[in-house]
Amino acid sequence: MSFTTSEENYIKGIFHLQQETGLVNTNSLAAEMQTRPASVTDMLKKLKSKKLLQYEKYKGFKLNEAGKKAALDVIRKHRLWEFFLVEKLKFDWDKVHPIAEELEHISSEELVQRLDNFLGNPSFDPHGDPIPDKNGKIPVIKQQSLSEIPFKKNVTVSSVGNQTAQMLDMLKHYNIAIGTQLTVLKKFEFDGSLEIKVSKQNACIISEQVAKNVFVHDVQ
Amino acid sequence: MSFTTSEENYIKGIFHLQQETGLVNTNSLAAEMQTRPASVTDMLKKLKSKKLLQYEKYKGFKLNEAGKKAALDVIRKHRLWEFFLVEKLKFDWDKVHPIAEELEHISSEELVQRLDNFLGNPSFDPHGDPIPDKNGKIPVIKQQSLSEIPFKKNVTVSSVGNQTAQMLDMLKHYNIAIGTQLTVLKKFEFDGSLEIKVSKQNACIISEQVAKNVFVHDVQ
DNA sequence: TTATATTTTTAGATTTATCTAAATTATATT
DNA sequence: AATATAATTTAGATAAATCTAAAAATATAA
Numbered sequence: 001m002s003f004t005t006s007e008e009n010y011i012k013g014i015f016h017l018q019q020e021t022g023l024v025n026t027n028s029l030a031a032e033m034q035t036r037p038a039s040v041t042d043m044l045k046k047l048k049s050k051k052l053l054q055y056e057k058y059k060g061f062k063l064n065e066a067g068k069k070a071a072l073d074v075i076r077k078h079r080l081w082e083f084f085l086v087e088k089l090k091f092d093w094d095k096v097h098p099i100a101e102e103l104e105h106i107s108s109e110e111l112v113q114r115l116d117n118f119l120g121n122p123s124f125d126p127h128g129d130p131i132p133d134k135n136g137k138i139p140v141i142k143q144q145s146l147s148e149i150p151f152k153k154n155v156t157v158s159s160v161g162n163q164t165a166q167m168l169d170m171l172k173h174y175n176i177a178i179g180t181q182l183t184v185l186k187k188f189e190f191d192g193s194l195e196i197k198v199s200k201q202n203a204c205i206i207s208e209q210v211a212k213n214v215f216v217h218d219v220q
Numbered sequence: 221m222s223f224t225t226s227e228e229n230y231i232k233g234i235f236h237l238q239q240e241t242g243l244v245n246t247n248s249l250a251a252e253m254q255t256r257p258a259s260v261t262d263m264l265k266k267l268k269s270k271k272l273l274q275y276e277k278y279k280g281f282k283l284n285e286a287g288k289k290a291a292l293d294v295i296r297k298h299r300l301w302e303f304f305l306v307e308k309l310k311f312d313w314d315k316v317h318p319i320a321e322e323l324e325h326i327s328s329e330e331l332v333q334r335l336d337n338f339l340g341n342p343s344f345d346p347h348g349d350p351i352p353d354k355n356g357k358i359p360v361i362k363q364q365s366l367s368e369i370p371f372k373k374n375v376t377v378s379s380v381g382n383q384t385a386q387m388l389d390m391l392k393h394y395n396i397a398i399g400t401q402l403t404v405l406k407k408f409e410f411d412g413s414l415e416i417k418v419s420k421q422n423a424c425i426i427s428e429q430v431a432k433n434v435f436v437h438d439v440q
Numbered sequence: 441t442t443a444t445a446t447t448t449t450t451a452g453a454t455t456t457a458t459c460t461a462a463a464t465t466a467t468a469t470t
Numbered sequence: 471a472a473t474a475t476a477a478t479t480t481a482g483a484t485a486a487a488t489c490t491a492a493a494a495a496t497a498t499a500a
Contacts, residue, residue: 006487026448039488041449058448058495089334099328108319114309226457246478259458261479278465278478
């Protein structure tokens with residue numbers, strides 16, 4: 001089964017929301033897709049007729065197994081292309097999202113499989129998000145928010161919660177990227193900000209809000 | 221200025237035809253694009269309004285300078301992606317065209333420039349066609365049809381005239397690809413076929429029609 | 441539990457790219 | 471030059487993806 005670019009984008013949007021809320025409703029998907037509720041309803045009918053969606057009028061909706069697999073296929077392509085752009089073409093990791101949004105809709109399955117091999121079958125993209133394999137299986141890694149890590153423990157940055165351009169740009173200024181090693185030195189109870197040491201650089205202070213959005217795992 | 225996928229495809233089609241005939245007419249473009257003359261007329265109006273086309277009703281048409289530059293931009297992307305698919309992802313050279321037809325419409329200029337650098341700024345794609353640079357300049361190479369080459373002269377295959385799937389598949393069976401070294405041994409006047417030696421293999425015989433579509437240059 | 445507010449869907453319009461069929465213009469033939 | 475033929479354009483229709491405005495269903499609050 002193949003899908004239009006628009007269908008793929010909606011599938012991705014629904015997948016994203018249903019991971020948090022289970023059932024998704026029309027208005028929140030309209031907000032996610034930056035479109036109108038009426039347009040969402042139109043697409044829901046189309047996706048239901050293609051048997052990708054559990055959907056009863058007025059009752060909310062969610063992807064069924066076929067729909068989830070379709071979403072994971074698009075996510076896989078997106079993250080493989082992001083990896084390619086950063087690792088091979090040397091793009092900054094905070095610049096690749098809009099380009100991957102286009103590349104993810106290229107349809108050749110053989111292309112995806114060969115790209116995956118060419119890149120060395122990576123498990124995580126440059127933002128630390130897991131890359132599903134061709135069966136839709138997602139690698140897992142134990143990760144915690146930086147705000148929950150005990151002092152002096154060495155950890156590696158594995159992903160970022162709020163992947164806005166502002167957040168990514170800010171982390172770049174702190175020299176924090178996926179794979180960066182960190183230690184938490186001190187917490188300022190006044191505002192919850194943390195003093196941290198990034199790699200071999202001088203210590204710096206990040207706000208509680210930033211700390212909550214930086215996820216880390218044990219150094220192996 | 222940016223273009224829709226459909227606009228880019230028409231621009232490419234017109235460019236292709238006007239290289240042979242100068243002025244292009246509606247029916248031949250309709251045949252090239254596998255569409256209807258009425259659809260061509262619709263698009264001609266659109267391209268004229270975007271100032272890419274010299275076009276008078278009933279009088280034929282051709283791309284102006286802006287239109288030619290737009291065509292060369294798409295051709296550049298197509299050929300760079302073909303090079304990537306063959307050199308990096310190890311696709312057979314006769315399988316990459318349809319995938320490059322999709323990739324050529326990805327819009328980021330920075331992507332194209334970085335891809336070009338990553339590939340080592342190649343001058344020719346895997347079919348031997350020249351890759352325009354970012355200013356639209358096309359590298360040239362002195363090439364002749366294999367049917368015009370004197371006997372015993374060592375030459376290198378540089379491009380293929382009729383790039384149909386059938387032709388590319390046939391050449392693959394003769395072990396002929398871009399870069400292959402050849403010598404013409406004998407011409408059979410009966411039907412114009414040629415006995416040739418391909419690299420270090422046994423001699424074989426190709427038809428006059430094939431010979432006319434294989435272009436070669438001197439071995440450097 | 442009735443009235444009010446919110447959410448969702450429907451009905452019908454719009455835009456883009458395509459099509460068919462008919463009309464128009466150009467070209468070829470006698 | 472008149473007529474037949476071919477090429478091209480126009481007019482109007484269709485399909486996909488979107489929109490606005492109104493109607494219908496559901497949720498909330500007095």
